[in-house]
Amino acid sequence: MRVGAPRIVPTRGIPYPAGDPSLGPADEAAWRLRLVQAAMAALGTPVKQPTVFEVA
């Protein structure tokens, strides 16, 4: 937000923005799919300022 990225999807940790090592492999892959789908939804949404899109 502070650096002004227009569309932001929050993740679960700096060392694994597209994963979550606390999950088993299948659950982690499912989480990653939801993250990317949230990013795609963000790409399809008009924004005027830095905006956070929570993962559904």
Add this chain to the structure above:
Amino acid sequence: MSRVVHYINQFFAGVGGEDSADTPPTSRDEPVGPGRRLAQLIGPEHEVVATVFCGDDHASGDPAVIAEIIELIGAHQPDLVVAGPAFTSGRYGLACARVVAAAAAAGIPAVAAMHPDNPGLDEAGSAPVVASGEVARRMGPSLDTLAAAVRRLLAGEELTSDDGRVGAVPRRSRVADDNAANRAVDLVLGRLGGDTNSTEVPLPRFDRVTPAAPVDDLGAVKLALVTESALVPDDNPDHLESARATKWLRYGLENRDTLVPGEWRSVHGGFSTVWANEDPHRLLPLDVARRLEGDGAIGSLYPAYLVTAGNGTSVGNARRFGIEWAADLRHSEVRAAILTAT
């Protein structure tokens, strides 16, 4: 006669290029390379008594090397240490900045020259840095600026932005005209009166980026994966830096549906890379992106990813990477990008 010692890298000392980047600190009792011109410009009342040079890799790696360099410099009992010009060269700029910072800390006046976007700039500490051109082709005017700064410093004067000074200017104590409460109230009254510029604490400026228009047909467009997580092939063939990156890289994803652990590695110096190296998809979600491409949710995936290390990157370099990435992706007809940030 004032004694000046000049610090340069192996390239400008005429030793060699990348193949000689490991050259250890070396001292010569005469001006070398750009120091010859510098010696002419600073005039007969000042003398470049020695040149100390070191390979870029060697000087920008182990901090102990800087101490060795300072020892060589100190042996010549200089009145002033001059480093560079380093232009936009990252390792050289870093070395120059660290040399002048260490010299100043040891009580030896020092000045460096480099481009304001040089990622080393912030490491100069309290030592002044004057602007140089962007590339060595600008050596002439860069030496003019540096020589003028040298003359001023040796005359006991301070450098200001009029002398081309760049980077942080150390705070100095002075007695203000009025106490803090009155000054604060004056600023508030000024702000209420429409003055939005006055401040005693200038903040760093970030660009305000106008968000791109939404992409409503992702199933019909090309999408790119990009990242600042420093994920590179396991042997880091292009030597991406772990911090203060001066470059970005492109690696192919043709015929790849997944990223095999062991073939990829993050060289990022700002977080533990254990989890990323266990499964590189934690940094670059290629597996699910391929699945979505197969399902038709993504039209097509750009057959490569762009990567840098977002760790202490200078705002100038980050701005340049952004401009180059946007141009590169646009040229490849990419309409949307997902950037994984660490």
